[in-house]
Amino acid sequence: VNTHQLQTPALVVDAGGLQHNLDTMAAALPGGRLRPHVKAHKTTALARRQVAAGHRTFTCATICEVEGMAAAGLGDDLLLANEVVDATRLGRVVATGARVTLAVDSEATIDAARDGGVHEVLIDVNVGLPRCGCAPEDAGRLAEMANAKGLSVRGVMGYEGHIVGLPDREQRAHLVEGCMQLLLQAHQAVGGELVSAGGTGTYDLNTWAGEIQAGSYVLMDTAYAQLGLPFVNALTVLATVISVNPAGWAVADCGLKALGMDHGNPRMADGAPVWFCSDEHITFAPTEGSPGYRVGDRVAVVPAHVDPTIAYHQTMHVVDGDAVLESWAVDLRGW
């Protein structure tokens, strides 16, 4: 199959870029030092490539991701790094023999783990991102409570999500240290073998966590590209030019329903300035001096945010130039 035969908009992954990112990360954080976050790609076939790169433990954001990873035989050690109030479906996954660890930050979520049949938990600690996680000084009490209710506490997690995207490396380095002091303080009270944290933007700066939960590194996006990390942009959305206006702009069939837009407009791979996206359209202008576009031309759009972009698509095509090497189902979508 050739990329010209793909129906657009189509999610396209450059095979060489993907391999570069897998290799680069596996060299920096080998084996269990990385717990790849599958929410970035939602694709068991890609998770298998991460296994081939040496990683056997995974981070998930949804129950559906845990179920899909376990069903695909990738359930050696799955962390649901998120709170749930009904863990029944997770208990069913545990009953199949997969290892599932659930983040908890309250009595209600501890009860949910116990009642649902999940036996292992991690105390989720708030290290500054206004999202889930208990206060660091409350972590010991929650761990005791979980133990008293018959759960095994594997340690702590604390995601520094407010830091990972800061463009200034020194600032990231400085701030991540403060976050991890809080997490280590909580770990002292909780105990256990796991201190789990970090993302793509702090993968090499967060030297306090025992394992890093990076996900975006494997495909990247324009937001993370600004950080000067050693990972390359391997993901584009292939689109078709459907209209060319003589006044100087062109329109392709890749709108905000095919792109995660919360980090801003995407970039055209050829450098053409993007004017705006609407539901099913992207409007852009040719760069000065370029021959312009014709209806039917294929163009590549680089998303600003990898995770929500992928969640819009059912299939991911792995390509080498114009050749489609493999087509993978984005099979961990939904909740």
Ligand SMILES: Cc1ncc(COP(=O)(O)O)c(C=O)c1O
């Ligand atoms: C709990 C958690 N850990 C880790 C990450 C890291 O992801 P990324 O690789 O995109 O920085 C995220 C992303 O939002 C997250 O929610």
